[in-house]
Amino acid sequence: MSSRALAGADLAIGAPVAHLELDGVWAVDPAAGREGPADLVVEEGVLADLEWHESSGARRGRGRATSGGQRHGPVVAPGFVDLHAHFREPGFEDAETIVTGQAAAAHGGFTTVCLMPNTEPPIDEAPTLRTVLARAAESGIPVRVLAWGAATRRREGKGMAELGDLAEAGAIGYSDDGAPIPVGLLRNVLAYAGMLGRVVADHAEDRELTSGAEANEGLIGTILGLKGWPRSAEESVIARDIAILVDVLGSDSSAARLHLTHVSTAGGIDLVRRAKAAGLPVTCDVTPHHLALTDEWLAGARRWSWQAWQDGPDRDGSGAPTANPWAGDALAGPPYDPALKVNPPLRTPSDAIALLAGLRDGTVDAIATDHAPHTLVDKEVEFGLAANGISGIETALGIVLVAVEAGKVSLLRAVEALTVGPARVLGPAGVPAPALEVGRLADLVLFDPADGWLVSESALSSRGKNSPLLGRSLPGRVLLTVGAGRLAYRDPDLA
Numbered sequence: 001m002s003s004r005a006l007a008g009a010d011l012a013i014g015a016p017v018a019h020l021e022l023d024g025v026w027a028v029d030p031a032a033g034r035e036g037p038a039d040l041v042v043e044e045g046v047l048a049d050l051e052w053h054e055s056s057g058a059r060r061g062r063g064r065a066t067s068g069g070q071r072h073g074p075v076v077a078p079g080f081v082d083l084h085a086h087f088r089e090p091g092f093e094d095a096e097t098i099v100t101g102q103a104a105a106a107h108g109g110f111t112t113v114c115l116m117p118n119t120e121p122p123i124d125e126a127p128t129l130r131t132v133l134a135r136a137a138e139s140g141i142p143v144r145v146l147a148w149g150a151a152t153r154r155r156e157g158k159g160m161a162e163l164g165d166l167a168e169a170g171a172i173g174y175s176d177d178g179a180p181i182p183v184g185l186l187r188n189v190l191a192y193a194g195m196l197g198r199v200v201a202d203h204a205e206d207r208e209l210t211s212g213a214e215a216n217e218g219l220i221g222t223i224l225g226l227k228g229w230p231r232s233a234e235e236s237v238i239a240r241d242i243a244i245l246v247d248v249l250g251s252d253s254s255a256a257r258l259h260l261t262h263v264s265t266a267g268g269i270d271l272v273r274r275a276k277a278a279g280l281p282v283t284c285d286v287t288p289h290h291l292a293l294t295d296e297w298l299a300g301a302r303r304w305s306w307q308a309w310q311d312g313p314d315r316d317g318s319g320a321p322t323a324n325p326w327a328g329d330a331l332a333g334p335p336y337d338p339a340l341k342v343n344p345p346l347r348t349p350s351d352a353i354a355l356l357a358g359l360r361d362g363t364v365d366a367i368a369t370d371h372a373p374h375t376l377v378d379k380e381v382e383f384g385l386a387a388n389g390i391s392g393i394e395t396a397l398g399i400v401l402v403a404v405e406a407g408k409v410s411l412l413r414a415v416e417a418l419t420v421g422p423a424r425v426l427g428p429a430g431v432p433a434p435a436l437e438v439g440r441l442a443d444l445v446l447f448d449p450a451d452g453w454l455v456s457e458s459a460l461s462s463r464g465k466n467s468p469l470l471g472r473s474l475p476g477r478v479l480l481t482v483g484a485g486r487l488a489y490r491d492p493d494l495a
Contacts, residue, residue, distance in 0.1 A: 373464020
């Protein structure tokens with residue numbers, strides 16, 4: 001990167017980027033299916049020039065899952081799109097506000113964030129939605145905030161919300177995230193949303209099976225004395241939702257679309273894969289923590305999911321590989337860390353490996369953070385009593401890059417799942433496909449895969465410090481985030 005690359009980097013957050021040159025960076029443009037060395041110029045907030053170094057072997061296609069941290073220097077890519085995040089406002093501003101959430105998103109390289117409706121009051125009426133969008137627009141931080149409308153009134157599953165009014169107010173789709181949409185309502189929600197050109201995102205959980213559950217049902221949870229959360233609680237609802245979608249598509253509502261959020265099991269991914277093979281309009285996302293963390297972390301292990309697999313796991317008699325979290329090379333942290341309590345729970349290495357395979361082959365459409373900040377009061381308690389969720393929007397890129405470095409997914413495919421994939425899920429009601437396209441307002445992130453940063457409370461912009469990665473170094477320091485031609489984030493050490 002040339003010495004001129006950071007011209008204008010003294011701008012204040014929110015100010016238009018008058019001039020920015022990025023020479024000799026590694027550009028990744030999944031919309032074009034291309035990556036390689038390139039020069040970029042931003043003028044008056046617009047991507048004015050992009051020149052690929054053809055002679056240096058710029059590549060097309062998804063590329064192999066090779067280690068990229070040492071192959072190239074700083075990377076420039078379209079700004080990331082997060083399909084699933086919680087900024088807590090209104091109602092829980094002590095955990096996060098829209099402004100602090102936008103700042104955290106920019107630090108993580110995200111320029112578009114889609115907020116879930118489980119606030120207080122929930123986003124089940126147009127006035128609440130307009131208030132959320134207005135506060136985001138007034139913040140001065142150029143991170144585009146979109147929002148899902150609740151599928152049912154107050155997310156209570158007792159009647160449909162005013163879906164038409166929510167669509168007019170700007171809802172990108174409908175979800176009762178945190179709770180599944182009841183079977184008696186899902187059919188109508190899918191049909192109505194299809195007519196409105198919106199997607200329905202369901203939280204797949206059979207609550208009768210998860211009542212009181214604390215951790216994935218399996219060997220580790222049993223040894224730790226934690227009540228099990230069975231895979232069937234997720235997979236049965238995914239199968240149910242797909243069956244209902246088929247029924248709806250057989251009627252006049254051919255535009256219905258189903259999205260399954262934070263899929264966490266190998267069986268769930270297989271159900272989505274089969275639905276796609278049948279040509280059904282089904283999409284899904286996975287979280288970074290379900291890709292890279294496993295239930296053995298609850299016992300104190302701190303290996304990535306593929307390391308547990310590669311270390312030669314034993315079999316527990318069910319045919320599914322298991323790992324020994326008490327092995328000497330695995331132990332690195334305290335057990336029962338409440339920061340690891342999430343919904344759905346962290347699964348086994350074999351589940352995580354299946355999610356990675358789904359990411360590689362396109363079954364997984366998007367990587368979504370499920371950013372869930374909490375206060376210390378809600379998290380620093382006994383494991384079973386802790387609130388579910390990880391403050392993860394700032395660590396998502398780092399986790400994904402660890403997988404890239406390990407050869408589990410290519411950099412191009414990873415960036416695609418953080419940009420183009422989420423945009424495709426949303427469709428016309430969301431955002432244009434992110435791309436490094438000359439003539440468009442610059443919407444991009446510059447990060448260095450080879451430059452690590454220490455995850456600490458002071459380093460996180462989010463109010464939520466509930467991360468199991470505190471004290472750990474991650475690759476991919478974000479140097480610069482530009483949203484809609486304006487400066488959204490700049491690394492403090494950037495001269």
